Amino acid sequence: MQRLLAAVCFVLFAWSAFGQNASNFTPKERIQRIRQLGKTNAQAIPALEQSLPDPDRDVRVETVKAIVKIGTEASLKPLIKATADKDDEVEIRATDGLVNFYLPGYVLRGGLTGPFTRGVRQVKTFFSSRNDQVIPPGVTVKPEVADALGNVIEHGADIDARANAARAAGILRARTTVPALLDGVRSKDSELIFESLVALQKIKDKSAGPRISFLANDLDPRVQLTALETIGMLHSVESAPEVRTALASAPDDKIRRQALETLTALGQPADQAVFKRYLSSSDPKQRVTALEGLGRLRDSRDYPTFERVYNEKNAGSAVHLAAAFAMVNEGNVAISVFSPLQYLLNNLNNQDLNGTAQGYLTELCKREDVRKAVLPLLPSATKDQKVRLCRALGASGSDDVIPALTRLSHDIDPEVSYAASKALQTARNPQGN
DSSP: OOHHHHHHHHHHHHHHHHHHGGGGHHHHHHHHHHHHTTTTTTHHHHHHHHHTOSSSHHHHHHHHHHHHHHOOOGGGHHHHHHHHHHHHHHHHHHHHHHHHHHHHTTHHHSHHHHHHHHHHHHHHHHHHHHHHHOOOOOOOOHHHHHHHHHHHHHHHSSHHHHHHHHHHHHHOOOOOGGHHHHHHHTSHHHHHHHHHHHHHHTTOOOOGGGGGGGGGGOSHHHHHHHHHHHHHHOGGGGGHHHHHHHHHHHSHHHHHHHHHHHHHHOOOOOGGGHHHHTTTTTTTTHHHHHHHHHHHHHOOGEEEEEEETTTTTTSSHHHHHHHHHHHHHHTOOOSSTOOOOHHHHHGGOOOOHHHHHHHHHHHTSSSSHHHHHHHHGGSSSSSHHHHHHHHHHHHOGGGGGHHHHHTTTSSSHHHHHHHHHHHHHHHHHGGGO
């Protein structure tokens, strides 16, 4: 340890002397010394920060790489400073470095820095794949980090740096960047629009929904699909007219299906006739969506229709599940061999349908009558049922699930206990998820 400290002190002393006469050294020599500092620790950060204003772009890039490599909290301040650089690669590396502090490994496995590191800048390939990463619940991002990202989104060196910052804002769930992201969705660049929309989905600020309504009919199919999806996730009821227009003028089944799903998520009585029309569609996915929409309207006059579809022999499992969801949402919470709620619970054991069943139960468990029916079943449930019900119950954010989840957090099965512990965090802090 003493030798390591001595080596660090020597490097820092040498850098101090070097820093006073940096102009006497070539960029190559300056980069070599920066790399040496990057192999040390946080004590080297002040020395490295001196190179951020270097007139040579390659020196600044290497400086940011070294600061990111050290990766301590002391790295944040110089990285924030580097996000204001006029070179796009410096901005991108600094942005990825900020994300990497809160999401370790991002630079190597998820950031735009990856294409730079491999020596070939494949930006279009990078942005063609959607990023669904977010920081864990409970992780708090410093306000100055969020402010820096917002500044890059609005004023970045080029469109790639701006789109990359929008992606970073979503990963960090930086709520204060929403105004910048709303500025981004009005860009003429599809990648920046797309990344801004995905970020808004992750941040979940419902006030942003009406501001993106116009994108429901965008000419770029990828942007249109993502905008429709975002409107549904943010439950932007004000956007319903634009979504109806998108449904009526959809150029293909993909857009039509997403527009219908968005209307389903909004759950407006004005769309009841639309849902009924698609209930007889030959497309099972559209039929499922129509059932979900009608179920969310909770009009008792539709219950016989749900019951008929639930008992329809050749409808398919996905359609049966949607009908079961609608029946439970109408108030049928009975537990019996052939009851719709029991059918949903049984499908938590079905490898092909457990995700769909969990999604329905997550929504249904926000209702007290459903929770009262489900909670007593937990002790005798299968492992898969316990794991997925933990997630559904935790998402309800209700105090009445905490005793049951607490008991399961001590389950002898590690997967169950882990799921219950995570669900407890969610239940106790629903706004942070």
